[in-house]
Amino acid sequence: MLSSITKKGEIVRNxxxxxxxxxxxxNDKIINRTNMIV
Known part of the structure; x- marks a missing residue:
C-alpha cells in the first residue's frame, strides 16, 4: 500500500x-519566433 502511494507521488513529480x-x-520557441519577426 505504502509503496504504491510513493510510486504515485514519483509519477506526479515526474x-x-x-x-x-x-x-x-x-516559451523558448515563442521568444525565438518573435525575435525572428522583429
Missing part, C-alpha cells in the same frame, strides 16, 4: 517536471 520542461521549451 509529470510536474515534464510540464515545466515543456513550458520552458514552448
Amino acid at each position: 509529470m510536474a517536471s515534464l510540464n515545466m520542461f515543456m513550458i520552458l521549451v514552448i
Whole structure:
C-alpha cells in the first residue's frame, strides 16, 4: 500500500517536471519566433 502511494507521488513529480520542461521549451520557441519577426 505504502509503496504504491510513493510510486504515485514519483509519477506526479515526474509529470510536474515534464510540464515545466515543456513550458520552458514552448516559451523558448515563442521568444525565438518573435525575435525572428522583429
